[in-house]
Amino acid sequence: MKVAVVLKACCQTVCVRRHICGQLAACHSALQLHNERRPLYHSRKYSTSLAEQFKLATDSKQKQHLKTIFRTEETDPTKHTDVHEGLFYTVSSEDVKRLFQKSLPPIFNKQITTFQEACLMVREPALELFHYINHFNYNHPVPRFMLYGKRGSGKTMTLFHIIHHCAQKDWVIVHVPWPAFWLNHYKEVSVSAHSAHRVDLPYEASDWLQHFCTQNFDLLKDIKTTQTYKWTKRESAAEGTPLLELIDFGLNRVKFAADCVGALLREIRVQASDNKFRVLVAVECVNAFWKDTTIRTESRDFVPAEKLSLVHNFKKMLRSDWTNGIALCTVDVSINLLHERHTHTPHFLLGKKGFEFLDPFIPVLVPEYSDKEVFSCLEYYIDRKWIQNPKGKTDEGKKELIYLSDKNPHALNRMCAPW
Amino acid sequence: MSVLHKKQAQTITDDQQDEEFRTFEIPGLKAKEERKKMRRRTKKVHPPRHLRMRTDQEWINVWPTASTFKWSAVPFPVRQGFVKTQTENEGVIPGKYANAELMKIPNFLHLTPGHIKKHCQAIKKFCTAWPRGLETDESCEKYFPLEVVESDYCVSGPSIRDPRARQVTVKVKLSKLDLDYHARDKMLRLVGNKYNHETDELTLTTDRCPLKKQNHDYAMYLLTALYHESWAREPWEAEKTEADMERYFWDQSKSKSGIISLLTRIKNIDKTSHSEPDARLIPYLPEDVTEETLLLLPELQTYKEAVEDLINEGENHTTVMNYKNSVKKLLNIKTPPS
Amino acid sequence: MATSVNSTCRVLYLHVQNVSRCSSRPFCCSYRRTQQSSVSTERKADHGGTNTVETIIVPRRKKRDSLSILRALSSTVGKDFTAAHNRYLDDPFLIPVSIREKQTYTLSRASGKRAAKYMIENHSPLFQYSNEEPKVQAYQPPQTEYAHPEPSEDALMERIGMRRVIDAIEVYKNLRQSGEKLPLETQLRLLELLAVYNCTDPAPPPLPEETVYSQDAASQRIKLRKTWHTNSIVEELFEDLPEKTPAAYNIMTRGMAKYLDVDGAFGMHKEMLDKGIPVERETYHTLIPLVPYYTEKEKWETVMTLLKEMKERNFQANLATFNSILLSLSRMAAYPQSQKHAMKTLVEMQNCGIEPCLGSWYYIIQVFYYFEDRQSNILHDIVSEVEGKQFTVQDSSDMKFFSNAMMKCFRNLKDLDLAYRIDALLHTGNNIRFLNDAFSEQSYSWYFMQLLCMFETMDKIMEYYERIVPSMWTPAASGMGELLKAIELHDGFEHIPRIWSDVVMFDYMRSDSFTEPLFALMTKKTHPEELQSQFADIAEYMIGRWKQERVDEYTNPIQMTATNVSYIIILCLRSDRFESAWSMFQTYKQHDRMFSGILSDESLVALTNTCIEQKQPEKAIECLSVVGNLGLQNHKELAEKILTEMDLSESQKQHIDVLM
16 A cells, blocks of 8 residues: 555656656556546646546545545655645745744734645745746846735645745745735834834834844845945944854844835845846735825824825835846735725726836735535544544545535635534 | 371472472373474585586586686586495495595596697697707707706695706716716716616706795806816825725736736746656746736736626626636646546 | 795896897996996906806797786686586585485585675774775675765766765755756766666676676576556656757667566657767667567568668667577577578678677577477587687677577487587587576586487496486486486486485486386396395385484485385385385384375285295285275185295184285
């Protein structure tokens, strides 16, 4: 049995549809039937063949078969292709700690502890973006990609998948997790030292610096500043200072954290344009940049987010005036008030200013689960014993869950919880 | 005891002679005379007249005008009403005798087909022939594009006036009016919610004057004034800002300048970069990149249309996909193979 | 309940040709004209392809006035014979049926209106609010205050305008006393007022409901007499006139003629002729009808003289002239010559091209059929002439045409076909209006009914009866009597129950003069079972009513004769209703003083026989005793019959012996 499993595992990873290895023809015989029955997984078409999958599940007596349907052993996102679509891959815990840490959504965080593993599904939007990333001419200015979709359809997860992919390629990750918190969950507000008409959020800035530091620790050691940055009359960061020092300064002197952020980002831009490294700018919920904060001015008006120095600096990252990088954003409808949630489409959420700023960008739709994906997800939950009720594991139960959740990933997750 | 009674009897007789003395009446001893009940003379009522109606009578004579339901004059049985329980009227829906429900509702016994036929025959002599050439609705709209609606009201009361009668409505389709783009836009702004987008109809309703004729004249004046005003170009219309724009015009937007600068930058990069294979360059950019040459490029045109559609028509799957494809073409971002 | 009718008119406008309509609207016009040309040229430039513009010709609107559509619609409605008159509320309980009821209901309506009028006149401050639009003068409270309370010329004119004769006389007297000079114009007007109204305030016009009952048989027989106030203020005024204009003379003459001061009128006329004052045509119209009362002899000659005078004055004769001649002739109808003169007048009318109105025909009928035995075909000719035409009211005597025509048809001619034709004429168009008061209706229907009863079969009679009774006409008791005769004649006994129900409703069963013939009719012969039982029901009803009314102490209870009682007993017995018969008999025995007359033999015999059949010896003996008391002939036979056919006890036998 175990041999068969190993063989299957090998086949899975190596026997890709288009690049079949002749040497493994022997083990092919064992799995030939299995493979032939397997439908073609085109990247764009969601071929369902549910009946076939179920037949498979009921035909095969070895329960290990089930595992192979929803999981893939390929943990390197750089190697994910169409074959892995709809399958879960495990993110190693070091990667989780390094890259994601506090920026994961709380539900997923809990799920990691519950399932004892962090699994992400390989989905079509992510694969599309990998293709773009692989084939882009990095001499050209930074392209902007926009992930949009209904609430709970998996935009953040896709973003993480891509961050993981870029991190594997040793890119610098500039990840802004949920800037909407800056709008109302800020600890302290101060006028920016750098320019008087902007507003600083020192603690948020320092938190981000910490986050950036953790994500890119290995790479930051080598990067040094190209110019001096003067904080006050007496304090300054000279040219050639390592960025880590800059970050430390920002973490210690919270007052200047925002300016540190600005300096940092500038350095990254300049040095990326010099082809020193590639940068992935990932901003979640970018439509928050064009909203109002809850900070009031003297005249009792709300301060728009654009006046925040953090926002100002990150907006610079999203402009197409530097090269050798990719800007990836998501737009989320959940930061809008209930009566403003007509659509989840980018232009509506960004607004006029945001659209003009980001235009031209490439919107990538993150759809609901396809049929294949939803069954895969359910199998995963069953495997992880998330679905306890025996009826949930039957055909009818699965159909019911799919119907109730309408194939929305978030909804499905919540729906399966009481089961 | 008997002595006492005697004495009482004596005293009774004595007193009766003196004054009126009430006699003691033992209740129940004497049978009381029953008072005669005054019986009202019941009026003899003629049987209802529908029993005398012949089946071949002219109904138009019996019920010439609208009137309340008269049960005695209606020759057919009809029931109306609601009975909640079996005790009410033995569970049977009440008949027509003194049925308030039937009297409350309007009846159309004065407008039977027979009535209408006779009325039409009587009124025909006042009618003229329908004009030739106006057989269809389309031809009516073609030759008579203006529709004026006026109402008269008649109430059975002391006054012949009705304040609603002065209202005049004028309807016209804007496609029948000669309007260029600016005039139509101005007209729509002037008119506001009086314009129905689905039917392309402008409706002007006036009742500000006391007389119908005056309101009619006012409506005509209003229409004329609107038409001429919408053609006129005021000097302050040149101050129209982007916020006032009725549609998104890419030519006047920041997107245009942004794209042009981006493409210029890309061209410059492409010129200087020699190491990259040809496929990576943006191939369609002409040698001299200026605003005019860029605007002539078909890729830019598709992009422009896609952006305009996205914003003007709203975002749906088609428009967003078109936008995506046009941006990909513009920036030469390769589509993954299917 | 107010009903609102909403009608939308869609008016189509041809926008290119609107310029012609613009002329009445200057503002609109000026605005358009400045731009019209530019617009049109632009349009032409746009529609380069279509050069031909079809002209749509919208036909002109047909002329009609505000009422023509309503009239057209009302012409579609005919007469509904089942419906009562419009003035009654349409509900079986509220429709009056007997003659008295109809009168009461109609006059009570008038009474109500008068009460309302009284309220408005006497408490006019309470009725200030009126939201009627347009204002109707007649519904406003009458003006009680004069604008000119003090005597003056204006005051006089005001009172003349408001037709307040007594007040005008007072003002005039005041002015005369104060010596104020009035202009001739005012004086003439005052003279006219006084002459027209005969120095008294005119009576308020009667309400339509009152006019319905204004005429009756008594009023028909009132003789005309002079009412003109001689030596009154009018003559004083006339004498005091500064200048006696021809108008004044004519006014006086006409006034005197109106109020039947025949001598005075003709005296005036003579005076005018002597003084050479021109006599007006209208004066002649008033004088000619008075000729029969003026001269005893040479009446027609006098009329001819007057006509010659008119001819001399070159007056064109009109309908009024001819009507006055015919009126005069109708007053002279007793003379045989009048017929000839009437024909000549008719011919003259035709020559003048004047269409006679119904009043003219009425006069002619009066002339020709004055005496009952006069036979003439003139009515046939008249009806042929007038058939199918619709008339308008032109003369007050038009109203008398139909009832009189029918009366003459019955009395003189006894022609049913002619009656049908007259009836057809009555129901042509709106001619039914000429039968507006109750008396005319009554007489018309009465005579028609009599004709029908005389000549028609029972079915036809009943058909007509069903049609008009009681919606149009309630027959008097005598009318019902005629019907009964017809039933007897045509053997139409099955209609008796129907007639009985009407009789009950008209309340005719009170008088035994009516019920006796009816019951006699019913008992005349035996009928099929069903009909017989219906008759028995009727009999029982009578009994019941009689008793009930006595119990309820009616002031005017039903009266029954003994013959009636006997009929009732027979009817009951024929339907095997012994109990009712016996109860009637008992009642008779108890209150025999209330019944005039005695029971008939037939009934007692029948009763006794039934007692014998029912095997009730006591009752039989009772009957026998009554027979004996009444001294009827069958006494002995009955006694023997009882003895032989019944089992009697000894005491009963003894009783019978005693009775014998």
